[in-house]
Amino acid sequence: MLDSLTLYGRAFSSRILLGTARYESPTQLLASIRAADPAMLTVALRKQVQGGTQAGQSFWNILRAANRALLPNTAGCNTVKEAVNTALMAREVFETDFIKLEVIGDDVNLQPDPFGLVDAATELVRQRFRVLPYCTDDLVLCKRLLDAGCEVLMPWAAPIGTGQGPRNPRALRELRERLPDVPLIVDAGLGLPSHACQVMEWGFDAVLINTAVSRAVDPVRMARAFADAVHAGRSGYLAGPMPVQELAVASTPEMGRPFWNEAPRFTAQESA
Amino acid sequence: MPLTVNGQPTPIPDPPTLERLLAVLRPPLPCAVARNEEFVPASVYAKCELTDSDRIEIVYPSAGG
Numbered sequence: 001m002l003d004s005l006t007l008y009g010r011a012f013s014s015r016i017l018l019g020t021a022r023y024e025s026p027t028q029l030l031a032s033i034r035a036a037d038p039a040m041l042t043v044a045l046r047k048q049v050q051g052g053t054q055a056g057q058s059f060w061n062i063l064r065a066a067n068r069a070l071l072p073n074t075a076g077c078n079t080v081k082e083a084v085n086t087a088l089m090a091r092e093v094f095e096t097d098f099i100k101l102e103v104i105g106d107d108v109n110l111q112p113d114p115f116g117l118v119d120a121a122t123e124l125v126r127q128r129f130r131v132l133p134y135c136t137d138d139l140v141l142c143k144r145l146l147d148a149g150c151e152v153l154m155p156w157a158a159p160i161g162t163g164q165g166p167r168n169p170r171a172l173r174e175l176r177e178r179l180p181d182v183p184l185i186v187d188a189g190l191g192l193p194s195h196a197c198q199v200m201e202w203g204f205d206a207v208l209i210n211t212a213v214s215r216a217v218d219p220v221r222m223a224r225a226f227a228d229a230v231h232a233g234r235s236g237y238l239a240g241p242m243p244v245q246e247l248a249v250a251s252t253p254e255m256g257r258p259f260w261n262e263a264p265r266f267t268a269q270e271s272a
Numbered sequence: 273m274p275l276t277v278n279g280q281p282t283p284i285p286d287p288p289t290l291e292r293l294l295a296v297l298r299p300p301l302p303c304a305v306a307r308n309e310e311f312v313p314a315s316v317y318a319k320c321e322l323t324d325s326d327r328i329e330i331v332y333p334s335a336g337g
Binding site: 019020021022023029042043044045046047048049050053056057059060063072073075081082085086088089090092093094160161208210211 | 278279300301302303304305306309310311313314329330331332333334335336337
């Protein structure tokens with residue numbers, strides 16, 4: 001059965017989006033991309049060519065060699081104007097209408113600014129972008145972003161780069177339940193494959209990971225572990241988990257067990 | 273005051289257009305440009321006349337999460 005991820009009408013066979021930052025070398029980045037097999041790679045724009053011209057050229061060559069859809073971000077933008085202009089520049093450089101919209105409202109925990117996010121999303125949708133907003137798990141914010149024309153949402157699990165895993169599982173699960181038809185990608189704060197597996201079991205459509213892979217001791221192995229976890233979680237979700245019970249229910253049939261007719265082994269008299 | 277490119281004082285080229293500035297600077301990678309914090313599409317570089325108070329920002333592909 002084909003189980004593809006569809007974002008703005010574009011189908012992807014993978015349910016991982018992989019960030020390209022903080023790897024030790026271009027070689028390690030490329031190997032991690034191959035191991036994670038991501039649908040998209042997130043990228044950014046900066047005024048400096050990172051690591052000098054040669055490293056910058058190497059990074060650009062890897063992006064081309066990886067042959068993945070690119071998802072530019074507006075990382076570091078604190079205002080609507082910055083975010084919109086960064087998105088316009090990203091569209092020109094990376095030749096894609098997809099944009100991971102970040103408008104940061106707090107410099108300490110890098111929490112999204114919900115008000116700026118809605119305003120920037122409104123403007124970018126008007127300019128025919130396909131906006132993937134990095135947002136919190138606030139239901140009303142998410143509804144406003146949908147009203148603005150976003151067709152995909154990317155709620156956080158925890159602040160960027162913390163690796164804490166889902167801080168507020170109840171809110172994330174309610175978001176999933178309340179917005180059953182919207183592609184939801186958990187972005188930021190995942191640290192372990194089990195975190196990714198868990199949110200996929202809850203029915204999220206994909207995960208976006210970066211630091212969890214690039215800052216692992218063995219990033220390539222961790223990339224593969226995340227790919228396995230996402231597959232497992234997605235399969236678990238599709239398989240339909242059993243309902244949780246309050247009391248024990250014997251899994252082995254009672255009927256026909258040896259000594260079936262004996263009196264109960266534990267009686268009030270014995271235990272007295 | 274000369275114009276600035278990514279914060280660095282830079283002489284105005286002759287002719288004083290964004291197209292000429294980029295021809296002089298020869299960016300090493302695909303790039304995009306903002307003038308005074310407003311995006312300038314590549315299609316209008318030739319028509320974009322520069323003045324000495326302009327702040328030009330040139331951005332390149334970079335790793336990101």
